[in-house]
Amino acid sequence: MTKFTELGLDPKVVQAVTEAGYETPTPIQAGAIPAALQGQDVLGIAQTGTGKTASFVLPMITLLAKGRARARMPRSLVLCPTRELAAQVAENFDTYTKHLKLTKALLIGGVSFKEQDQLIDRGVDVLIATPGRLLDHFERGKLLLTGVQIMVVDEADRMLDMGFIPDIERIFSLTPFTRQTLFFSATMAPEIERITNTFLSNPKKVEVARQATASETIAQEVIELKASRRDTAAAMKREALRATIEREGEACKNAIVFCNRKTDVDIVAKSLKKYGYDAAPIHGDLEQSQRTRTLDLFREGGLRFLVASDVAARGLDVPAVSHVFQFDVPTHSEDYVHRIGRTGRAGRSGKAIMFATPAEGKYLDAIEKLLERTIPRAEGQAMVSEDSAPDAPAEASDDAPKPRRTRGGRGRSRKADAEGQGSEQAPAAAPTPAPAEAEAMPETAAEPAPEAKTADAPAPRSEDKPRRGQRQDNRRNDRDAVVGMGDHLPSFIALSLDERRAG
Structure with missing residues (x-):
């Protein structure tokens, strides 16, 4: 040798x-x-x-x-x-x-x-x-x-x-x-x-090796996630990442999490920190001093999870990385080899896990074509759905009542207010019959005596000039449809249309 x-x-x-x-x-x-x-x-x-x-x-x-x-x-x-x-x-x-x-x-x-x-x-x-x-x-x-x-x-x-x-x-x-x-x-x-x-x-x-091959000391795995909506895929991946970390347990001593976009690097790092994981981001938009401190901390064992863009995929030598998680399937198949090469270095064993959605299927196919092998799918994995994703937007139930739109922009229409108010003020009153039903009613349901009607609603004196508001109320009362109610249920509301006209 x-x-x-x-x-x-x-x-x-x-x-x-x-x-x-x-x-x-x-x-x-x-x-x-x-x-x-x-x-x-x-x-x-x-x-x-x-x-x-x-x-x-x-x-x-x-x-x-x-x-x-x-x-x-x-x-x-x-x-x-x-x-x-x-x-x-x-x-x-x-x-x-x-x-x-x-x-x-x-x-x-x-x-x-x-x-x-x-x-x-x-x-x-x-x-x-x-x-x-x-x-x-x-x-x-x-x-x-x-x-x-x-x-x-x-x-x-x-x-x-x-x-x-x-x-x-x-x-x-x-x-x-x-x-x-x-x-x-x-x-x-x-x-x-x-x-x-x-x-x-x-x-x-x-x-010394076939181009674009991965080290034999690296165990590779793909976790396939199915999302019916594209806007829930990222939340599903974040939940799947946390579930996988828990599944690996103590074997996951430290790891690099790769994302395709810098914005996702920040989001994933914040999500991991929110759930109690020791994580920090690194990408090209950060200050060089911050990138250096983060890398040094990760090398020294003071940081467990390094969430990175491809800036950390090439050539970085951190010998004791136990896991590599690929939050996104790389769009360039060669990058897959570089990413997983951060683990299993110098003869050590390592594990590379990638999360893939159906939308990323073509990139996954390109990687397997480059490697000339099929990457094993995780056996017995818990399939994550968008309904369980904590960051996924909640969808309204089909059975839930939908808010009623009104022209006035208020929560309820005037008619709804009137109906609600009438039901509270006069709960014992009979419901208003339809016009056809009112015509079929017996004559005993005729209009009360004129004096009773006069007593309920005395006419204004002729010498008094009606006010503007009163004139508007009178015009409303002349209409066929009931627009509003007062503090009580007027007796004429129970009459049919023809009977009201005759009166």
């Missing part, structure tokens, strides 16, 4: 590697390091968690051990797609150069330009950067790339997928043609073959 002492590395580098606890290189390291030490371009393809970072850091610092950097002219350049991955490469550099006098600078967003300029002005052997910040320094006249001897593109496919092709091409044009180029990635899609053919010269291709 090959050991690091047999790869041709600098003895001081081997000493640092041994002190870090490593003796045997991984397959990608065993294949890439000798070729890189010979000055060849390398195209390394390996699944996540196989040690690609050391595959270029170790030969790079061995080649740079002799020589000296000049101001504003770094001797090597490492490009990373995200700030977190760039910071991790910088940590690896510090670990393996502890016995060498090599300098580095980390150029990422969210950090003061002044501090980075000071490092560049003194001269650095290794420059680790994201493309955007690197070009910012170059355009400000603070950086020259004509002294780059070794150039590394880490997570090359991700760099290209994220829209960095114009920036990458420009950066390559600023470096010497005689540079040595190293490409490392977990996947290598056919559409970027042209780019690699342009950037690399007769590269040594090191592929």
